[in-house]
Amino acid sequence: MSEQHDNLAFLIADTNRLIRQFFQQRLRCGPLTLAQARALFYVSRFEGVKQVELADALEIQPMTMARLLDQLSDQQLIERVQDPNDRRAYQIFLTAAAAPHLEEIERVSALMREQMRNTLGAEQVNHFMTTLMRLRDGLLDD
Amino acid sequence: MSEQHDNLAFLIADTNRLIRQFFQQRLRCGPLTLAQARALFYVSRFEGVKQVELADALEIQPMTMARLLDQLSDQQLIERVQDPNDRRAYQIFLTAAAAPHLEEIERVSALMREQMRNTLGAEQVNHFMTTLMRLRDGLLDD
DNA sequence: CCTATTTAATAAGCTAAGGTTATTATATGC
DNA sequence: GCATATAATAACCTTAGCTTATTAAATAGG
Numbered sequence: 001m002s003e004q005h006d007n008l009a010f011l012i013a014d015t016n017r018l019i020r021q022f023f024q025q026r027l028r029c030g031p032l033t034l035a036q037a038r039a040l041f042y043v044s045r046f047e048g049v050k051q052v053e054l055a056d057a058l059e060i061q062p063m064t065m066a067r068l069l070d071q072l073s074d075q076q077l078i079e080r081v082q083d084p085n086d087r088r089a090y091q092i093f094l095t096a097a098a099a100p101h102l103e104e105i106e107r108v109s110a111l112m113r114e115q116m117r118n119t120l121g122a123e124q125v126n127h128f129m130t131t132l133m134r135l136r137d138g139l140l141d142d
Numbered sequence: 143m144s145e146q147h148d149n150l151a152f153l154i155a156d157t158n159r160l161i162r163q164f165f166q167q168r169l170r171c172g173p174l175t176l177a178q179a180r181a182l183f184y185v186s187r188f189e190g191v192k193q194v195e196l197a198d199a200l201e202i203q204p205m206t207m208a209r210l211l212d213q214l215s216d217q218q219l220i221e222r223v224q225d226p227n228d229r230r231a232y233q234i235f236l237t238a239a240a241a242p243h244l245e246e247i248e249r250v251s252a253l254m255r256e257q258m259r260n261t262l263g264a265e266q267v268n269h270f271m272t273t274l275m276r277l278r279d280g281l282l283d284d
Numbered sequence: 285c286c287t288a289t290t291t292a293a294t295a296a297g298c299t300a301a302g303g304t305t306a307t308t309a310t311a312t313g314c
Numbered sequence: 315g316c317a318t319a320t321a322a323t324a325a326c327c328t329t330a331g332c333t334t335a336t337t338a339a340a341t342a343g344g
Binding site for chain 2: 007008012014015019022023035038059112124134135140
């Protein structure tokens with residue numbers, strides 16, 4: 001009875017829901033939502049940059065970023081430090097407590113890749129990811 | 143600066159957001175959310191079945207289905223008819239007003255496929271969709 | 285046949301992940 | 315030195331789900 005076999009929108013929405021569940025079920029080390037995990041991951045890659053730059057990198061609104069950082073800050077995983085060159089801005093840094101969470105994110109990402117390899121076969125994984133990225137980028141400019 | 147190049151979860155979440163925007167921007171004929179559109183589409187394919195069966199087909203909870211049908215019913219796109227064999231249940235039918243909405247959904251779906259063909263090339267589209275479906279189904283049984 | 289369990293729908297309220305608009309304070313360009 | 319732009323964020327909205335509990339009806343077992 002599995003239908004709608006040609007609608008990308010429905011299929012992606014579905015997959016999104018399932019992947020979120022996959023992640024949240026496997027993330028030990030306290031409750032991080034997928035969005036929070038993603039934000040934390042980016043902070044680790046771009047440590048010290050301003051919120052607005054992080055928002056830009058994640059392609060979300062500055063307000064959305066501010067809220068995610070609030071949540072991470074509540075859990076003492078990041079710190080806002082006054083930007084010495086701009087008193088309006090903060091630089092975002094990881095705290096020591098972030099390390100195990102980042103490892104956990106890495107672990108679950110690896111699980112996800114393993115799941116993909118099992119389902120699709122190793123050679124198809126990279127190809128699929130590349131294709132998906134192209135698709136996303138194609139949608140980015142309306 | 144586009145990073146996280148190997149995290150499916152983040153990539154899917156992103157793509158999901160962009161596709162939802164794509165859909166909502168292009169759906170004329172009144173405001174239907176993607177979830178409502180999807181529900182309406184399924185009703186059209188399985189007209190007359192009970193809510194619980196629809197929920198099952200969409201792989202969402204019966205409560206989630208009930209609310210979607212409320213919304214569609216508010217817009218007079220579907221009707222609940224007492225199931226003659228089960229007084230607890232309703233059979234769901236389209237109204238006449240649904241037809242243009244379904245055409246609109248079809249039109250935007252076609253636009254989406256066209257966008258995919260432009261981005262990926264025609265031969266890759268089917269392959270991609272098949273792969274994505276396999277991935278989803280792989281996630282379905284935890 | 286009648287009680288126990290299951291099932292269909294849904295009310296109430298929660299969560300996750302965003303978005304918009306408006307405000308405040310600070311930078312910066314002309 | 316003023317007008318404009320920018321960084322963060324408060325307040326509130328939207329989309330898309332979920333869980334738990336309730337009511338009414340169906341069905342299974344003794």
